[in-house]
Each structure stands twice: as structure tokens, then as C-alpha cells.
Amino acid sequence: MKETFDVAIVGAGPAGVSAACILADAGIKTIVFERGEYPGAKNMSGGVVYGHDLAQIIPDYVDHKCPIERNIIESRIWYLSKEGGYSFGYRDSIFAAERKHNAFTVLRAKFDRWYAEQARKKGALIVPSTVAVDLLRNDKGGVVGVVTGREDGEVRAKVTLLADGINSPLAARAGFRVEPKPEEVALAVKEVIELPSEVIEQRFGVSNGDGVTIEILGEITGGMDGIATVYTNRNSLSLAIGANLADFATSKLRPYELLEAFKQHPLVVPLISGGQPREYIAHWLPEGGYDTIPALYGDGYLIAGDSAMMFNAMHREGSNLAMASGRMAAEAIIEAIGRGDCSRKGLANYGKRLAESYVLKDLKKYRRFGRFRYRHKEIFNEIPALASLAGREMLTVNGVSKKQKQKMIVKEVRRKMSILRIARLLWHSWRAVR
Amino acid sequence: MSLKIEDKLFLDRFRIDEESHLRIIDMEKCLRECEQRPCLYLCPANVYRLETDRISVNYEGCLECGSCRIGCPYLNIEWRFPKGGYGVSHKFG
């Protein structure tokens, strides 16, 4: 391609497309490269998107037929042992009314395709089936465009935005972000299980297109630092389970076997029974948190979303951070192009905006959370087993006094975990979230 | 309803390139030095399989997660994305 652009974006996920929308609205000539056959073809998430961040880019997204699966009115948390477990939930009618679409589920192959189409309508050029394999540099090392895998595939641009997601050999090759270590990513696998809409509404006690999310911790990840989720879609459930990649490597548990075992758990079986598996996919999540965020901009380039390791594992927020960082990258680019300075200095407002926003504030707040979970494996084995023992015993009516039962439970806890270990766990957990 | 990995991959849509996007750089390392062989376990698509005299790379079912690339302790896997438009295409995602 001989044409030159103001901005070249790598990746048509939430980060890249958000930036493309803002840039195209400002009349900036923008090209987006996407390696999938269509935007979303390579993407995966548990499936929650947040209306607030999307509305900042497409205010009337509902009228524009955004492919919303279900509006989330209830969030449940399960803490499971092998045989049973605890369930907490919070449901609020406000999420069905005034705060509708605060959070809603999507299927990324549909959502990302829709989202990219909005950017195209605004004037951005979206080029699918094209891998960005390298970046073009000037003699000072500044980025001046993208090399694609196509013949004649060099495209020059004043600014390049890397929005290529967590699995980014490109960022590693360019030296913008070192390859993550195994413990800095989680590997998740997901199955989409089809069920009639009425069955889903009955099983989850919802109606009118509302839905529920369940986040699940405990023995289901085989002692590994991980999580599983069950999210409701219109005609399907999204089941995902993942764990720290370093834990997968040492435990030798196979991801697909973990998923099958999860599907056999007594609390999961009644939700998916009779359902038809329709798809099986895998993806990473950034786990390293705040301390693994790379330099966010430099001469002629910026980096946003998962590619910049922006994921809040505590609150399963990633798509919103991608959208917000993509938007802020675009705003900084518009200023830089206006001033005719796309150097590191010219793009510095991106860093300022992010630091002042909830994006970096939240990531900083939870910077210790990943390490906390990784170090305290008892959260994923001893404690759920003990918690279930306590629940089971206290609920069993068998003539043994409650005091006697309490003693037995405390004894069992002390047998499995020292006081010191419990104290350390409590102290570290407080530090991880305060 | 237990699904084997082959059945799971059968649900997916792939456009397969004739040329593999994954390559083991030095097979001797796998056979003589690598004790744990994590690629055999952590791959969600069971792409790497131990045969009598080598590890086969069944790249056709690769889900493109990247885990083998960074999970191999010897960084012994040459890893590229499939060509644009090739590889797995999510229907739902």
C-alpha cells in the first residue's frame, strides 16, 4: 500500500476500535489492521461489557443495535469444594431500570464485529485478515508505520497504536513490552453451551432479557490460582475456567480436562443440563497487574488495552479498561497531530490522562492482588474444603451439640493450617485490596 | 456429556494453512534435556503429542493462545500467528 495514514492501529478489539471511532469522528485518517477473518474472530471474554465506557464512545449504542446478550441484574459468587459450596449473590432491580446496561453480556465474535462496523461508518478503514508482523522505524528508532504480512504490506502513519491484546509477539519484537513470564498470564478455556432462552430464564430466575453472572473460586481449579465463570447469554451460557499459566505448567492439569471436571460439579450440572456445546476456545488474560504495565508511549507509538497489561482481575474488568485507554490514546493523538508533534513528548498527555483516570488508579490499588492469590494457594484448596466441612457439619442435624461441632471444625482448621499461616493470609489479603 | 478434546475442537471453525505456524526448533532438546515437557500438558488444544521418537505438532487445532511459546522452559518453539484470516475463527467468542 502506497497510501499514508495519520494513524495505524493494530487490532480491532475494544481498545483499537474505541480509538478508531474517536479518531474517525475527528476526521483523522485511520487504518485498523485485524488478523482475524473479521473483527472478533480471534477474541474471547467471559462476556461482560460495561455500558458506561461504551457510551462514552457510542452514546446511543442500544439504538445502533449493539448485540447485547443479557442485561446483568445479579452477580453471584460461589466458593466451592469438590462436593458442594457456598453461594452469595447480589441482585438489584435498579439494574433492570435506571441503571440498565450497567453491565451486559456479549459474545465477542458478534460484539467486536458490530463495534468495528460503527468505526467503519464513522470513516475508519478496517482491514481484516491482515497480521501486523513488524513496525516501520525511522533512523532514530521512532515508529513510522506498520509492516503487514501482505505483499507490498508496508503502511506509513504519523502514529501507530498497538491495541493487539495480551498475546503480542509484536510488542515483544518491537521491544515495547517484554514477553510475559508464565506467572504473568492466566490461560482460560471457554465453552459456549446452547440452551433455549426460556430454560435459562427459569434456571436463573430472570425475565425480559435480564441475566446473571457467577464468578466461581475454590477447588474447581485443582489447587491452582484461578477462577471459573458462568454467564448467561440470550440462548446460551458462557462457561469459562482459567488459571495462572505457571500453575498449569507445574500441576500438569490439562485445561480441557479441568473444564470437563468443572462441568461435572454438582452445582454446575443443573445449570447446563440438556445444553449443547457449540464452541470451545482459549485465550490469555493479563495477570501481572500494575507492575507489569510497560512504557505506554514513545516516539510515534502508543500502547493500550490488554497489550499494555491493563486488566483488573479483582473486578473482572478488562474490556472497559481497553475502551477507556483506547479513547484516551485517541484524544492524545488528536492533540499531538494538531500540534504537529507525534514524538514521545507530543504524546505524553496519554500517560497523564490514564494516571488521572480510574484505569491506572484501580490497577494501582490492586497491584498486590495477583501475587497475593499466587502465593496463597490455600484459597484454592484447604480453605474451600474446610469451609464446606463447616457448612456441612453445622447444617447436619444429628444429635451432636453445636458447640461440639464448632470444636471439631476449629480443630480441623488448626490441623490443616497454622495460626501463623492464617494470620499471614489475613494480613496479605487486607494489603491486597485496601 | 463428557467431551473429549477432539470433540471440542470439532465444534470450532478452522481455516487451515498448508504450512505450520508452529515449529519445534531443536527436537533433541525435547527428547534429551526437557524433563517436564510442559507443552504436552498446558496446550488447551493438545497440539503437542509425544510419539515414539519425537513430539508431533498438530498445528491444525491450535487455538492461538500463545501458552506454548512462553511456557516452554527452553523457548524452543518458533511461534507465529497464522497468516491473516487463517487459523481458528470464533463463531461466538
Ligand SMILES: Cc1cc2nc3c(=O)[nH]c(=O)nc-3n(C[C@H](O)[C@H](O)[C@H](O)COP(=O)(O)OP(=O)(O)OC[C@H]3O[C@@H](n4cnc5c(N)ncnc54)[C@H](O)[C@@H]3O)c2cc1C
Ligand atoms: C476468559 C476471559 C474472560 C474475560 N471476561 C471479561 C469480562 O467479563 N469483562 C471484561 O471487561 N473483560 C473480560 N475479559 C478481558 C477482556 O476480554 C479484555 O480485557 C479485552 O478484550 C481487551 O481488549 P483489547 O482490545 O485490548 O484486546 P483484544 O480484545 O484481545 O483485541 C486485540 C485484537 O488485536 C488483534 N491482533 C492481535 N495481534 C495482531 C496483529 N499482529 N496484527 C493484527 N491484528 C492483531 C486480535 O485478533 C484482536 O482482535 C476476559 C478475558 C478472558 C480471556
Ligand code: SF4
Ligand atoms: S516444553 Fe519445549 S523443550 Fe520441552 S518438550 Fe515441549 S517444546 Fe520441547
Ligand code: SF4
Ligand atoms: S498457541 Fe496455545 S493452542 Fe496453540 S499450540 Fe500453543 S499452547 Fe496450544
